[in-house]
Amino acid sequence: MIVHPDMLKTTAATASTSVAPIPTVIPTPPTYVEAGDVGKRTLWVVVVLMAIxxxxxxxxxxxVTVQKRLFHILTSFITTVAFLSYFAMATGDGTTFVSYTITEQHKKIPDTHQEYRREVYWARYVDWxxxxxxxxxDLTLLxxxxxxxxxxxxxxxxxxxxCGLFAAFGQAHDSKKWGWFVWACIAFLVIVYxxxxNGREAVANKDxxxxxxxxxxxxxxLIIWVLYPIVWGLAEGGHVINVNSEIIAYAVLDILAKPVFGFWLLFTHDSMSSTSPSLEGFWSQGFGSQGTLRVGDDSEA
Incomplete structure (x- = not known):
């Protein structure tokens, strides 16, 4: 049987176009970066410590008398709010996930893109x-x-x-994310000042x-507060450390910045009469009889 050359060309062309292109990159599902058992247990430990x-x-x-409870009430409110926020985080009610994508470059195959969804505790920012x-x-009144x-x-x-909250919901390598972080640092410098x-000048007039x-x-x-943006940069910012390490780091800082600070302030406050202002008037007595409105009273003409 003699095969004509044109028939061979037709067959070869048909064979070359009948095979579909083979994909070089297989899509992968998102990877969740969330708290493990260690992180969850840490949250519950802090819940108990803040409650106590x-x-x-x-x-x-x-x-102490009502007139001298200003620092006590402010400090008690601090640990109470912290207890509620940690309870929300421990029960899963104060969390959400933020998506970000990491691109890996390759020489012989197309770039691959992996989506990550990291757990972010928005209740922590409500707390702060x-x-x-x-x-x-507490500090400025002192x-x-x-x-x-x-x-x-x-x-x-x-x-x-x-600004820290807005930055936490940004992409890991997005300039806007770190722009928010810069604004937060500038605001922190105002607090430091x-x-x-000003605080040192004001307290200079006291004993x-x-x-x-x-x-x-x-x-x-201020030393404790400086450590917060460092942890933020490693956790929510650069995603260098995992969620468990983030929880532990913030837990240690929160305990030092709230209960330890509070007990130190109040024990010293109670032992020093000079730092115990006595607040009278509305703080302890409410609005007195003078100047209050009485139902049925007629104003003088």
Whole structure:
């Protein structure tokens, strides 16, 4: 049988076009980066510690008169809010997942893209938005800072926490994410200025014990607070450490910044009469009979 050359060309062309292209990259499902058993147990341990601390701080508050409970109430509120936020995180109600993609480059095959979904604890930022201003009130009132400077410090603190929250929901290598982080750091510097410069000038008018105590506890607080953005950069920021390590790091810092700070403040506060302001008026007595409105009274013509 003689095969014509044109028939061979037709057969070869048909064979070359009948095979579908073989995919070089197989899509993979998202990888979840979330807390393990160690992280979850750590959250529950902090829940218990914050609950015990809150009860103890409230008990200390009842040992003094209402006029001298300002620091006690502020500090008790700090650990109470921390207890609620950690309870939300431990039960899974204060968490969500943030997606980000990592691209790996290859020489002989197309680049591969792996999607990750990392667990982010938004309840932690709610905690910081409430507790850190309360903590600043403790320090600024101890120093005797002016109302204007206190307002600036508290506002900068809220800006700092919110910028950290916005940054936590950004992509790992996105410039906008680190832009939010830079704004948070700038706000933190404003807080440092208020405590280290204006606070030191304000407390200079008080006795030596109060000055020494403020320098110690304010310096301690600023050192602890400097560690928070470092942990953030390794955890939510750069995704260098896993969620378990993130939980443990924040747990240690929160315990040092809240219960330890609170007990140190109140034990020293109660032993130093100079740092125990007595608040009268509305704080302890409410609105008195003078100036109150009475139903049925007629105004004089």
């Amino acid at each position: 601390s809150s009860i103890a701080l409230y008990a200390m508050a009842f040992r 938005t409430i507790t850190t201003p309360l903590l600043l009130l 120093a005797g800072l002016s109302g204007a400077n206190i307002l600036v410090a508290v506002f900068a603190d809220v800006v700092m926490v919110l 208020q405590l280290a410069v 030596s014990k109060t000055k020494a105590f403020y320098a110690s506890i304010a310096g301690y607080t």
